[in-house]
Structure formats: structure tokens, C-alpha cells
Amino acid sequence: MADQMQFQRPHPAHLPQNNSNNNTNRPQHPTRYNNNNNNNRTRRKGKYQNGPRQQHHRSQSPPTGPPTSLETTLRELACYDDANESRRRNALDVLEKILYQWSIDLLRADNHNNPWQRPRVAVITFGSYRLGVHRPSSDLDVLALSPPHCTRADFFLSLVDRLDHDQRVTDLHPIPTAYTPVIKFVLQGIQIDLLFARVENANKLFQYQQSQPSLLLRDDEEPIPRNPRIEYSIDNSDLVGQDEAGVRSINGSRVSQCMLSLVPDVNTFRLTLRAVKAWADIHGVQSNVLGFLGGINWAILVARVAMDNPEADAPQLLLLFFKTYSQWKWPEPVTLGEICTEPPPGVMPMAAWNPQVNPRDGLHLMPIITPVFPSMNSSYNIGIPQLRRIQDEMIRAAYALEHARSPGDCTALFRDGGFFRRHSNYLQVNIRARNAEDFLHWFRLCESKMRLLIACLETPEVHAWPFAKFFDRRFGTTHESYFFIALRFAEGVETVDLRYSTSEFLHKINSWEGRKEGMDLSIARVSANDLPSFVLGRATHNKKSNNHNSNNNSSSSNHHNNHHHNNNNNHNYHQQRNKPTINVGLCPRMVPEGGPMSPTKRAKLN
Template sequence: MSPPAASAPAASAGQPPKQLGISPPFSTASPKSWDLESTAQLEQVLQACGCFETAEQKARRESVIADLEAMAQQWSKDLGRSRGIEEQAVQSVATLRTFGSYRLGVNTPDADIDCLLLCPRHCAREDFFNSFCRDYLATRDDVSEVFPVPEAYTPVMKFKMRDVPVDMLFCSLQHAQLPRPLDVQEDRHLRDLDAEGVRSLNGVRVAELILQLVPNQTTFRTALRAIKEWARRRGIYSNVLGCLGGVNWAILVAFVCQKYPNAAPSTLLHRLFRLYFKWSWPMPILITPTREEPAEGCTPHAVWNPKVDLRDRAHLMPIVTPAYPAMNSSYNVGEPQLRLLKEEIARGLELTEKIQEERSHWAELFEPSDFFYRFQHYVQVDVLADNPEDHRRWFGWIESRLRHLTLALERPPQLLAHPYANTIFQRVAAASGPPQLCTSFFIGLSFPCE
């Protein structure tokens, strides 16, 4: 399991605090009493929005992670013995690391657990999607909806365990025995990994680094919870659809925390909207300097670099991951999505300024989007299937291509497409047989010349 989160390094007595990020802070001012009162009001609104787990829900997640790790360790041992691995090496078993919202400490009650299974080299990705899935995972009574996606950009196993959704990645490190302790930040673990393995491992590396690169993890978590809830309610929370997802928002919030290291969460939200309202995209967001090369003796990998890569240069809203090899986490953002994000950030800035002037309140910031009242014309894409497995497959296929449809709709210059990241699920009557499962995507259309 993931180790406890490490706090940012503290300054020694008489020494200035260590600078986090690539440039000095904009302000080191401490919060005033009004900022703390405003933060308390913000947290009350987040509680009302259902952003926090109960103690029982948290304990259930922890038990799921513990059982998954125990199962994976047994699989790793059994697989090693079946291949004639020496018993001493077999005892160096798999380990499970979490990342994403759970690792960052900002998961909602309905969020999935993102985790990575790290194994010694006798375990291969094919074994994970075959024997582990078939003989260990799918045979458990408390596991349901097992859905392996080995062909995905980052191969993933999706399932539920005791009704907790889990997205499980896999990475086989080139070690006969896993080091103890295993520090995933060491570049040597990238040796001889393919692109899928690097992306899988970097999910954990990025999450760990983000926590190390923020000056105060408590304020970071409160601000990140707030911005994620705001983005969900405003219909702009989806990396797949070309808006921004969890890691994008985490890096954006971490950057603002670095610039205002002592600010209260309520202040950070206002500064975030103000900073990104004025930001000159495509100037990238970086929370640590990027490295062109790994540590000496380690395998080099392609690094995001718009100076030498034409594809990188075409990115509209670069939000760069802190771990080597640095990648643009927001490469999916297109012109329609960037325009939408700018509009919502402008609204957020207006409302947070009113809140600071005591002319508004936090609940107004989190009001749901008026998407279905803003336009006269909409494109609706329905994903219909007779059973959950077919529905999941078609949903994933359509979702991954919808941002291309959004871009194509704007090819006539007189039309603007407005994506909406929230979907609507329902059961619809079929011509014959039981009702079908239906998920609907929506794109608003406007004609500025009218």
C-alpha cells in the first residue's frame, strides 16, 4: 500500500523556507481572520455537496486495498513457483501503490480507487490480464463487473470490490526481486519499460511528487477538493472529453499553492481564478523544472518539449507532469474546450471577488451549469446497450472519440461547439425485450453570426 504522505520540507531555524516550484512565490502573506472564516464557510459548503467520506466508507476502502494487495502478493508467489523461480526470489512479492484522488487525499465517496500493481520481472502484463484476472480476481464473490482493457493507452483493469470501483494498472519492474523499501521516484525503475509501463508507473510518481511539491498539504487538499467539485458541477471535469481531469486540476492547484504558500484555501481559490484568467496560454504550467535526461545509467524516454517536437508545440493548454519523463497531461484540450474553460474561469473569478467583497457566498460558486438553458441547438449522442458489459465497451469507445466530433463541428467557421462533460444515464424502453441501458452525451451549438 501507499506509504503515509510526506509533508513538505520544513525550514531550519533562522533559515528562509525552501522554495518550491520553478520561481519565487508571489506572496508569502499569512491569512487574516476573515480568510479563515471564509475557509470555514467554504468547507461547510463542501460538506453539504457530499465531498467527504464517512469513517465507515473510508474503512471499507482501506480494507479493499489491503485485500487486493494480499491477493496480488499470493498471485505473484504462485506465478513465480510455477515458473521455477527460487523460493527466496518468490518471496519478493508484488506491492500495491495508490495514486489519483485517493492518494492525494481528496476522493469523494463515489470515486474509484486508482492503484498500480508493481511486480518483479517474472510477472508480465499478459499474466496480469489473464491469470490474475481469471483465476484470482474474477473468482471472488465480493468482486463484480470485471472489465479488463489491455488495449487502452494505459492498460487498465476495471472492477468493483465490495461495491467500491477500482481502476488497477500494472507494471513489471526489471528486478528479479523488488527493492525494499521501493522508492518509485528513482529513475532506475524506468529501465527497459515500454511506453505503457512508463505511463503506468508515472501515475504513482506524479502523485507522490505533487504532495512533496506543495508547501502545505492540508490547504492544498481543501483547495483541490473545492476546484474539483466546482469543475464537476460546471460540466468541465473530464480529461477524455478534452476538458481537464483530476491530475490536471491537481497540478494547477499545486502551482497556485507554490505561489501563495501561506494562503488559506478560500484565498487560494480566488488567486487560482485570477491567475489562470490572466494566463497566457500556451505558456506551460510547471511545478518543478523538467529534466531532459534521466539519472546516469537509466533508460532515456521522450520528454515533452515544444522546442523540438512539432506535436508538443501544437498543444493549447500545457499542464506538465512533474515526474521524469515530463508529459503534457492536458494534450486533449482543443479550441472548444479551451474556450469553455476560459469562460468558466472568468465566472469563477467574478464570483470569488464578490465573495471577498461579501456580495456573494460560496454556494453560488458551486451552482450547477445552466448548459441546457444556454443554447437553442444541441447534438445528443446516445450509447445504448442491452447489458452492462456491452454498455461499458461502447461507452468507452464513444467517450474517447467525442472530442474529435466536437472539433469537427467547428469546421464551418460560423458554428461554435460547446462540450459538456457531464452525462445523463437512464433506462429506456426497447422495441422488444427489457429496457436498454442508455448514457447520453451533449454538445451545445451556437451561431455567433445570427
């Protein structure tokens, strides 16, 4: 339990460090930096820098043989999206036609001859859909790889205007100033995040399209073909001439393509990744926005273990996954091969993750490095509370699998983990608005700032234990969402004043110019006995997942919790014996319900 307790200390210097005398329990994988453009990378772990070979995209191909017990469990948890598969394929086809017509119109405006004979925009998927692990709630991540005559300015002007006038498109939200510029919208009920990049040489793009059957000749009412999509294969030549935004936009597809080429068994990788993501969602440790891990992070972690254990099946990989990362000596980075710091020939230099050059990279707590140039830390926003929560849940998961009733039985991973029974004190954050449209905008703003609140709560006297899930409620026309952060306190602390810890967060919220009357946020301290009933035994419920009631498993979960946390009550940070007075009565709340709007108005907490 000594290693486990280290993750409860409040300063990065106190987190587990590399220990050369204690690395025998996990695969050895030294960090490698590639600074040589002439390296031919004959080893499989390093071949990605020149781009994996072109291959058929198999994301939608079903695994061979009858479903395993693990797959059956995941289907019961709604981790598959078979029912909406044709809708997603149809949305991709419609999007391809929209982009084709947009490209043709740009050529016509420039008086090009025979615009129909020019290469069209390639629609390339990435993320969970490309990896074949998407759920019903998953967005569809798409790259529009365009010929040279299309520009990013056209993308955010004429294409956005075209989408805005298309009756099939709703919730259009272009974000041209984002770190990776994106157009967000819903097309025929499918949420799409569309990125843009254009190639300098269109010959490869044209050859790819000549080899594919044209969807432009198929009527929208025709049934969707069941054969797998064949994706455009990106290589280093597609990076030539790209600016930094273009490289970042392309790299989502490159990373997905790379991982599918590196893992020894794609179907085993997919099944394991689905299970890990389901576990993370149930136990409240999955959310990039809240400073936890997201899809790309979990995928790289699973791919690393799969590459190190090519003969393991999915249940074996799950056990190895949790044993490996529950003992990982962060901040040692997880990589899939060489860290790519030098650009391929003809590609502009870009800053890559390299703590030897950039001291700020050395401050990252949980580096999970992307396998293509420029190698980046995909988990740069992980904070101390989030790392503590992830590591704690991984230790519990490893214990549960090692003590399963039978080898390969993974059902314990998907039970309610008892987060709302393990702590005595919580902060409850309520986000509310008077109608659905206002709530959507208000919720997005508050969610984007929640990581700041979590970080501010972390002090030498207080440790924050956030649960990465929102619980949605509706009362008439009022929409409300609840978020919870458990609190533990240093031994000897008698009074905790959270006014300063919450002030910066509330200032950011209050400063938002888009706030309307009825948009409200409140923060209150609640004890374990006063938690709302909808969080107890229903920790898998949120706006993006199905309800999964685990009350029947509470006794076994409590037994495991007691085994795991017997030493926690004797540690410097307590959740049971030490019950200090928590001063949140003077902590400011946003706006009193029903009161007039004022950016500076405050009210006391209830």
C-alpha cells in the same frame, strides 16, 4: 471583455498568445528545460527529478481543527467519501493478498526455494485516492510494483485468470494494448484500475516490506486499522530497466507523490483541489474522455498556485486560482518546475514534451506539464471548444468570488451556472440500449467518440460549446443517456448544414463490430425552449454525482450571466439575435428503433 472574446475564435492562431507587455496580473513562471543530468536541483521547485524524500502518506489524515465553511459546503455536495473509507482500505488489503498469492505461485512454477522469503508485490495507490481528494464515485488507481520474477505477460494471463475465478471480483476488463496497459475490475464493490511494473533490483522493495506490518497475517474479518497507509516511495532507481509502458505505469504514482512533497500545506491543497473539482463538475468542464480537464490536470494547476502563494488559505487560493488561469496566456505551459527532458542515470531515453524539438507539441492548446521524467502534457487532448468553455467558466468563477457577499464566501462557485439558459440552440445526442449490460458497452463506445463530434462541429461558421456531463434516464428496461452541445453562429450566417460535421462521427459509431440490436444513437437540434426539463436547474446531475438543485439561485445566476455576456451578442458569434436555419433534418441517425440491425442502415432524425 476583449480578452474574454478572444477565446471564441475558431482557429488556434486566434487564441490568446503570450504578451510580454500584459503579464502583470499573474505570477511569472518562465518555462525551464532540464537537459543536465548532473543538476543537483537544490531549489525546491526542481527537486522532484531525483524523487521526493520518503514520507508517510497522509491522504486519509483529517485536517486539524474544526471544519471550515468551505469544507462544510463540500461535504454537503458529497465531495468526501468517509462512509466508504473502510471498504476502500479493505479492498486494498484483499488486493495485496491476491497479488501476493499470485507472485508465490509464479515462484513455485519456476521451482524456487522458499518462495515465501522473496519480496512480494507492493500495492501503491495514486490519483485522487493518493492525493486524498476522492469522492464516492472515484475509482481506485493502483500500481502493482512487482519483483523481477513477475512479467507483464503473467500479469495479463495468470493474474487475470485468478481474478476471473475470484467471486469477489466482477466486471473484469483487461486492456493489455492500451497506451498504459491496465486491468479494470470491481473488487468488493470498489472500482479498481490496476497497472503493472516490475523493478530490476528487488532489494529496495524487500526493505520496504520488512518495515511494514504484514497484512497477510490479518484475518479479512478483522477491523481495518485507522492509521494512514504508508506508501512505497518511488525514486529514480525504480525506473532502471523499465520499458516505456513500465515508466508510464509508474509515473502516475510518481506524479502524485511529487505534488504532495511540493505543496507548502497539504491540507490546504486538498481542500482547494476538492473545491475546484466540485466546481468543474457542476459547470460541465471536467472530463478527460470528452477533451476537458481531469483530476491530474486540476491537481497540477492547483499545486502551481499553492506553491506560488504558500501563506494563502483555501478560499484565498480559490480566488487566486481562478484569477490566475482566467488570465493565463495559453498555450504557455503550466509547470511545477523544470521540464524533465533527459533521463536519470541508467534510465532509458524517452520522448518528453518539448515543442523546441517536436513541432507537434507546439500545437497543444493548453499544456499542463507533469513534474517527473519524462515530462508530458497531461492535457494534450484539449480542443478549441473545450478550452473556450473552460476559460469562459473560469472568468465567471473569478467574477463570482471577487463579488462575493463576504470575503472567503465561495458558495457562488457551486450554484447552477445557467449553461442551459445562456444559449439558444443545442445539439442533443441520445444514447440508448434495451438493457443495462448492452447500454454499458454501447455508452462507453459512444462516449469515447464524442470528442470527435465536438471537433467536427467547430467551423468558421459554427462554434461548439459542449457541456461535459451525461444525463441518464431509464424507461422500463431501456437505458438512455443525453449529451448536449450548445451552438453559436457567425454573424450573417443564415443556414447551417450539419450533415458533413456529423458524418465522420456517425461512421465511427456505425463501424463498431460489437453493436447489437437495440443499441441506438440519435442527434437532434433543440432550441432552448424545447430542452428537456431534467436539465434546467439541475446541471449537476449525472451518473457519477449527486443531484444539486439550484433553482433558488437562478435570479442571482441570471444577473451574473447578463453582466458577463453583454458583449457576446455584439461579437461575431451570437446565441440570441442571430438565429440561422439549422439543417439537421437530413443528418443521419444510427438505427430506427425496433428495426433490424445493419451496419449501413440509416434513418432521418426526428
